[in-house]
Amino acid sequence: MSETQPSGPVLAVQGLRHRWPGADQDLIDLPALRLAAGDRLLLRGDSGSGKTTLLSLAAGVLPAAPGCVKLLGQDWAGLSAGARDRRRADHIGYIFQRLNLLPYLSVIENVLLPCRFSARRAARCGPGREAPRAEAEALLRRLDLDPALWARPAARLSVGQQQRVAAARALIGRPELVIADEPTSALDERRRDLFMALLIGVCEAAQAALLFVSHDPRLAPHFPRVLDLQAAALPEAGA
Numbered sequence: 582m583s584e585t586q587p588s589g590p591v592l593a594v595q596g597l598r599h600r601w602p603g604a605d606q607d608l609i610d611l612p613a614l615r616l617a618a619g620d621r622l623l624l625r626g627d628s629g630s631g632k633t634t635l636l637s638l639a640a641g642v643l644p645a646a647p648g649c650v651k652l653l654g655q656d657w658a659g660l661s662a663g664a665r666d667r668r669r670a671d672h673i674g675y676i677f678q679r680l681n682l683l684p685y686l687s688v689i690e691n692v693l694l695p696c697r698f699s700a701r702r703a704a705r706c707g708p709g710r711e712a713p714r715a716e717a718e719a720l721l722r723r724l725d726l727d728p729a730l731w732a733r734p735a736a737r738l739s740v741g742q743q744q745r746v747a748a749a750r751a752l753i754g755r756p757e758l759v760i761a762d763e764p765t766s767a768l769d770e771r772r773r774d775l776f777m778a779l780l781i782g783v784c785e786a787a788q789a790a791l792l793f794v795s796h797d798p799r800l801a802p803h804f805p806r807v808l809d810l811q812a813a814a815l816p817e818a819g820a
């Protein structure tokens with residue numbers, strides 16, 4: 582397998598189309614997309630326009646057929662299921678729409694999870710066994726999460742606090758690609774702006790490429806690039 586190619590694009594999509602079985606038209610038709618280190622792209626579109634589907638294609642969860650999706654120069658199609666899992670753990674930080682924290686694990690244990698699954702992510706925290714924990718704490722501090730909460734089970738946090746834990750978990754070990762699927766949908770305006778500033782600041786510091794999904798038009802100013810997905814036309818009333 583080819584290793585990380587820091588000089589090439591983090592994500593490269595070519596001639597990508599996707600149609601779900603039974604559908605009568607393509608949901609995704611994307612001739613080309615490239616994300617380099619440090620790039621930020623907002624993926625926008627109405628409900629059902631295919632945002633989550635495109636994220637799954639980018640992360641190699643869904644096969645690209647036809648088309649080609651490369652992460653750090655490696656085509657997902659050339660890898661076994663196990664190799665795809667390892668590559669995702671090594672190189673992608675994912676903030677899920679429903680956050681997917683493990684409710685019975687503490688805040689710190691949740692943030693450290695990627696380092697348990699990926700030796701590469703742990704090694705990128707620095708030398709020594711304690712380096713991942715030190716990075717987890719530094720990220721939580723940067724994301725403004727009160728240290729008094731760090732030992733608490735994730736289930737006993739507010740949604741806004743859980744959002745910041747999910748962001749720290751995605752960012753630990755400096756993955757080259759950070760994917761965020763509507764992580765601000767449950768936040769009020771003030772918390773949303775704070776979260777965006779923190780997420781973007783941490784991604785910039787690590788030079789991670791950020792692929793961020795939202796249908797919220799107010800987030801566009803945070804992004805130099807926006808990709809709009811069109812939902813399939815709804816049938817006209819009475820049609």
Ligand SMILES: Nc1ncnc2c1ncn2[C@@H]1O[C@H](COP(=O)(O)OP(=O)(O)OP(=O)(O)O)[C@@H](O)[C@H]1O
Pocket residue numbers: 601602608626627628629630631632633634635796
């Ligand atoms: N596993 C699946 N099998 C068949 N169709 C699917 C599947 N997953 C999604 N779809 C369909 O694909 C379309 C796009 O879904 P997707 O979840 O990608 O949209 P989205 O833009 O992320 O929507 P939302 O903003 O509501 O989360 C929808 O019409 C959906 O029903």
